[in-house]
Amino acid sequence: MSVDKLHSGIVAPQGVWWKPAAQQERVWVTVAFVWCMILFASMPFWHFKGGQNPSGIRAKVAAADFQARTDRFVKEYQVGTDQGIPVVQAPAGSDLYLIGRMWSWYPVLKLKKGTEYTLHFTSMDVNHGLSLFPINLNFQVVPGYDYALRVVPNQSGEFKIICNEFCGIGHHTMVGKIIVED
Amino acid sequence: MTTAAAVKPVDALKAIFRKCPVTGLKVDRTAENLIKFNAVVAVVCLLVGVLAAIGLVLTRWQAVHLLPAHLYYRFLTAHGLNMLIFFILFFEMAILYFAGPVLLNSRLPLPKMGWVAFVLMVVGMLMVNVMVFAGKADVLFTSYPPLRADPIYYLGVILFAVGAILVTTHFFMALVVAKREKTYTGSMPLVTFGGLTAAIIAAISLIHGAATYIPTFLWSLGLIEIDPQVYRLLFWALGHSTQQINVSAMVAIWYFLGAVTVGGVVLNEKISRLAFVLYILFISMASAHHLLVDPGFGPAWKVWNTSYAMYLAVLASMIHGFTVPAGIEMGQRLRGFTKGRFEWLRKAPWGDPGFSGLVLSLVIFGFLGGITGVTIGTEQINIIAHNTLRIPGHFHTTVVGGTALSFMAVTYYVLPLIFRKRVSFWKLAQIQPYLFGVGIVVMSMSMIFMGIFGMPRRHWDSSFAGAPFPVEFHPVVQVFQATFGIGGLLAATAVLIFVLIAVTSVFFGKRLEEADLKNPNLMGVPQGVLKLPPQAHEGAHVAAVHVAGARGTVILVGIFLACFALYFFTNWKILSFLWKVG
Numbered sequence: 194m195s196v197d198k199l200h201s202g203i204v205a206p207q208g209v210w211w212k213p214a215a216q217q218e219r220v221w222v223t224v225a226f227v228w229c230m231i232l233f234a235s236m237p238f239w240h241f242k243g244g245q246n247p248s249g250i251r252a253k254v255a256a257a258d259f260q261a262r263t264d265r266f267v268k269e270y271q272v273g274t275d276q277g278i279p280v281v282q283a284p285a286g287s288d289l290y291l292i293g294r295m296w297s298w299y300p301v302l303k304l305k306k307g308t309e310y311t312l313h314f315t316s317m318d319v320n321h322g323l324s325l326f327p328i329n330l331n332f333q334v335v336p337g338y339d340y341a342l343r344v345v346p347n348q349s350g351e352f353k354i355i356c357n358e359f360c361g362i363g364h365h366t367m368v369g370k371i372i373v374e375d
Numbered sequence: 376m377t378t379a380a381a382v383k384p385v386d387a388l389k390a391i392f393r394k395c396p397v398t399g400l401k402v403d404r405t406a407e408n409l410i411k412f413n414a415v416v417a418v419v420c421l422l423v424g425v426l427a428a429i430g431l432v433l434t435r436w437q438a439v440h441l442l443p444a445h446l447y448y449r450f451l452t453a454h455g456l457n458m459l460i461f462f463i464l465f466f467e468m469a470i471l472y473f474a475g476p477v478l479l480n481s482r483l484p485l486p487k488m489g490w491v492a493f494v495l496m497v498v499g500m501l502m503v504n505v506m507v508f509a510g511k512a513d514v515l516f517t518s519y520p521p522l523r524a525d526p527i528y529y530l531g532v533i534l535f536a537v538g539a540i541l542v543t544t545h546f547f548m549a550l551v552v553a554k555r556e557k558t559y560t561g562s563m564p565l566v567t568f569g570g571l572t573a574a575i576i577a578a579i580s581l582i583h584g585a586a587t588y589i590p591t592f593l594w595s596l597g598l599i600e601i602d603p604q605v606y607r608l609l610f611w612a613l614g615h616s617t618q619q620i621n622v623s624a625m626v627a628i629w630y631f632l633g634a635v636t637v638g639g640v641v642l643n644e645k646i647s648r649l650a651f652v653l654y655i656l657f658i659s660m661a662s663a664h665h666l667l668v669d670p671g672f673g674p675a676w677k678v679w680n681t682s683y684a685m686y687l688a689v690l691a692s693m694i695h696g697f698t699v700p701a702g703i704e705m706g707q708r709l710r711g712f713t714k715g716r717f718e719w720l721r722k723a724p725w726g727d728p729g730f731s732g733l734v735l736s737l738v739i740f741g742f743l744g745g746i747t748g749v750t751i752g753t754e755q756i757n758i759i760a761h762n763t764l765r766i767p768g769h770f771h772t773t774v775v776g777g778t779a780l781s782f783m784a785v786t787y788y789v790l791p792l793i794f795r796k797r798v799s800f801w802k803l804a805q806i807q808p809y810l811f812g813v814g815i816v817v818m819s820m821s822m823i824f825m826g827i828f829g830m831p832r833r834h835w836d837s838s839f840a841g842a843p844f845p846v847e848f849h850p851v852v853q854v855f856q857a858t859f860g861i862g863g864l865l866a867a868t869a870v871l872i873f874v875l876i877a878v879t880s881v882f883f884g885k886r887l888e889e890a891d892l893k894n895p896n897l898m899g900v901p902q903g904v905l906k907l908p909p910q911a912h913e914g915a916h917v918a919a920v921h922v923a924g925a926r927g928t929v930i931l932v933g934i935f936l937a938c939f940a941l942y943f944f945t946n947w948k949i950l951s952f953l954w955k956v957g
Contacts, residue, residue, distance in 0.1 A: 197918040199640040199705065200911040202569075202630030202647075203398075203478060207561035210644035217924045218642055218698065221932060225693035228936065229686035235947065236678045236754045245755055245950050246957040247667060248674045276843040297843070309955075320519045320603060322762045322831070326846055328953055329829040331761040332668045335604050336521065340670035345955035353846050355839075357762040357831035359515050361522070362444055365835045368842035 247332065247342075250311070254339035259315050263290040267300050275301050275370065288313060288341070291354075291369070293321035293334045295361050298354045298369025306349045306375050313341040322358030325371065331357060346373040391482060396889045397792060397904055401558075405486035406476040410469045410793050411881075412493055414786070417465035418877050420500065421779075424457035425870040432818075432867065436860035437837050437853070444835045448515065451833060453507045455516030459774065460617075461500050464539055466782050467573065467624050468496070471546040473793070474570030474627065479563065481553035485545060492541035499535025502527055515833060517614070520594060520606050529592035536588065540581045543574045565641050565648065566634070569627025572651040573620045579659050580616035587613050604671035611662035618770070619658035621778040622692070623651065625740070628781045629699045629733055635788060636730040636901070637723060638706040638908030642698050642925075650698075653691035657683035667757035677754050689749055696741045697932050701925035708920045709912050716927040727901045732784020732808035739812060740777030746939045747823060748773060756946045758956070762833075765826030768819045775866075776815040783873050784808060787901050790877070796884035797891075797899030800876050804899075807876065811869035817862030821855040827949075828852050 196215075200206065214222070240246055266281065266289070273280040282303035283289055289310050292299045294317040304310060314323060314334055321334040328348075332340060354369035392401040427450040433441040442450065476483050483489060506512040512524035550571065553559060563571070587609040594601045630647075633639025641647055663680030666672055683689065707719030724730045747769040751760035760766060790798050798804050828849050830837060837856075839846045884899075891897055895905055
C-alpha cells in the first residue's frame with residue numbers, strides 16, 4: 194500500500210481520505226492496542242492475585258455516629274497515652290477506628306505484625322489525606338464516608354500518619370502515629 | 376448542500392479580511408484582534424502564575440522556606456488558577472479563533488459575541504484573582520467543600536466559564552459558516568479537526584463545570600447542602616477533562632508546528648482523526664484518576680473509568696506519539712534528508728524555537744508525562760502515589776512541559792504571522808525552549824522522586840514543625856529538594872524570558888513588512904516563516920519515501936515502549952512489598 198500524494202496538517206484534504214494506513218502505522222497501532230489491553234488486565238489481575246487494593250468496605254456515616262463508635266473503641270482498648278492522645282491496642286481481627294480532624298489524628302493505634310485488622314476512618318470536618326509514612330500508603334479521608342480497609346502490617350516499628358490533603362493553615366502539623374509490634 | 380451553494384459571501388465582507396503574505400490565507404480582522412487580545416491576557420496570567428511559582432519553589436525548598444504558611448497556600452491557589460485555568464484557556468481561545476476562521480479562510484460569524492465572551496472571561500478572571508489575593512479564597516485550585524471561599528470567587532469562575540463556552544460555540548458556528556460559504560474545499564484540515572476535538576471536549580467539560588460550580592456557589596450562600604464526595608466526582612469531571620482540552624490543543628499544535636517548521640506530513644488522515652475521536656469518546660472518564668483511593672466508589676467503577684474504557688484514550692495518545700514524529704520524518708525525507716535512520720533529525724532546524732519547542736514538548740509529554748500518568752492512574756498503584764509530590768511531578772510534565780511549552784513554541788510563529796512583529800531578543804528566544812524544558816524536567820523528576828519517599832503535595836513544611844510526632848524523611852530527599860529548587864528556578868527564569876520576549880515583541884517589536892520576508896537572514900523571524908516548507912507533495916518520489924517509511928521514528932517509539940513497560944512493572948513490584956491492604 195503506497196501513496197503518491199502527501200500533505201501537511203494545515204491543508205484541507207480533497208476527496209476521500211478514508212484509506213488504509215501503511216504497514217508501519219498499522220503495526221504500531223496494533224502494538225499500542227495490545228499494550229493497552231495489558232495495562233487494563235493488570236488491574237483485575239491484582240484484585241485476584243495481589244495484596245494491595247483500595248476496595249475496602251465503604252459506607253456513608255454521620256460524623257456523630259462515627260465519633261461514638263470511636264469513643265467506645267478507645268474506652269474499651271486504651272493502653273496508655275502519647276502526647277496526650279490515647280494509645281489503643283485492640284485484639285487481632287478487630288475493627289479499628291481512626292478520626293481525622295483539623296489538625297490531628299485520633300487515637301494512636303498499636304498493632305501486631307502479621308495480624309489482620311479492619312481499619313475504619315473518616316473526617317469530622319474537611320477532606321484529609323491518610324498517608325502512612327514511611328511506607329507511603331495513601332487514602333482519601335472524606336467527611337460523611339466510612340472507609341474501612343483490611344490491613345495486615347508486614348513490618349514492625351513506628352509509623353506516622355501524615356495528612357496529605359490540604360485542610361487549612363495547620364495542615365502541616367497534622368501527624369498521627371501507628372505502632373506495630375512483633 | 377444545494378441550498379448552501381446559494382449562500383455566497385457578499386463583497387462587503389471582503390473589507391474585513393487581510394491576506395497573509397506567508398500562507399496566502401485570508402485573515403478576518405476581528406478574529407485576528409481576538410487572537411491578539413486573548414494571547415496578551417494569557418501572557419499576563421502566565422506572569423502572575425510564574426511569580427507565584429517562584430514563591431512556592433523557594434518555600435518547598437526547605438533550606439530556603441521563604442513564605443509563611445498562609446501566603447504559601449494563597450500563592451498555591453493563585454498559581455494553580457492562573458496557570459492551569461486562565462493562561463491555558465485564554466491561549467486556547469486564541470487557538471480556536473485561529474484554527475477556525477483563519478485556517479478555513481473564513482469570517483467570524485458574530486464579531487460582537489467574540490468581544491462579549493472576552494469581556495466575560497476577563498471579568499471572571501479578575502474576580503477570582505481579587506478574591507484569592509485578598510485572602511478570601513484560600514481553598515486551593517480544587518476548592519473541595521467543606522472548605523469555603525467567598526461566593527464572589529465561585530461567581531467569577533462561573534462568569535469565566537460562560538465566556539469560554541460562548542467562544543467554543545462561536546467556533547462551532549464558524550465551522551458551519553465556512554462550510555456553507557465554501558471558503559475551503561474538501562475536508563477541514565487536521566489541525567482544525569484537532570481544534571474541533573478540543574472544543575467538543577471543552578463543551579463537555581464546561582457542562583461538568585456548571586454542575587460543579589453553580590451548586591457550590593449556592594452552597595457558599597448557605598442555600599443548599601452539597602456532598603463532599605459528589606463534589607470531588609463532578610469537580611474532576613471538569614478538572615481532568617479540561618486537561619484533555621489541553622492535550623487535544625497541544626496535539627493540534629504539534630501537527631501545526633510540524634507542518635510550518637519542516638513540512639511535516641499527515642501519514643494517514645483516517646488514523647490521526649480516529650485518534651482525536653477516541654479522545655472525545657473516553658476522556659471525561661478520567662475524573663476517576665483522582666478518586667481511586669476515595670471511599671465513594673467501588674472497584675469495577677474505578678477500573679473501568681480510570682482506564683478510559685480499557686485505555687482507548689491512551690491508545691489515541693500513543694498513535695499521535697507515532698504519527699507526529701513520523702510525519703516530521705517523512706516531511707524531512709521529502710525535503711531530501713534521506714540518509715540513514717536519523718539524518719532528518721540531525722539536520723532539523725534546532726535553532727528555530729518553534730521546532731525545538733515542538734520536539735521537547737513531544738518528548739517531555741510522552742516519555743515523562745504519559746508514562747508516569749498512566750502508571751499512577753492505575754487503580755492499585757495509585758495507593759503509593761495519591762496526593763504525594765508524584766502527582767504534581769506528573770502533571771508538570773504533561774501540562775507544563777507538554778502543553779505550555781507547545782504554546783510557547785507556537786507563539787514564536789504567532790508573533791510574525793498574526794501580530795506581524797519580529798521576535799525580539801531572537802538569540803534568547805532560540806535557547807528559551809531548551810532552558811524551560813531542562814528546568815521543568817529537573818524539577819518534575821525531583822518531585823516524583825520525593826513523592827516516592829512519601830513527600831506530600833500541597834504542604835507548607837516538610838519539617839513538620841509543631842506536629843505531635845516527628846517525621847523525618849530519608850536524607851536523600853534534601854538533595855531532591857535542592858534539584859527541585861534549581862530546576863524550578865530555571866523553568867521560572869525561562870518563563871520570564873518568554874514573557875519578556877512576547878511583551879516586547881508585541882508592544883515594541885519591529886514591524887514585519889512583506890518585503891522583509893525576502894531577506895533569508897532576517898533576525899527575529901523563524902525559518903518556517905521566512906521560507907514556508909512545501910505543504911503538499913505529489914509524484915513518484917513521494918511513493919518512494921512513503922514505501923521506505925519512518926525508519927527513525929520506529930526506533931524512537933520502540934525505546935518509548937520499553938521505558939513505559941519498565942516503569943509500569945517496577946511500580947507494581949514496589950507496591951507488592953507493602954502492607955496487605957484491601
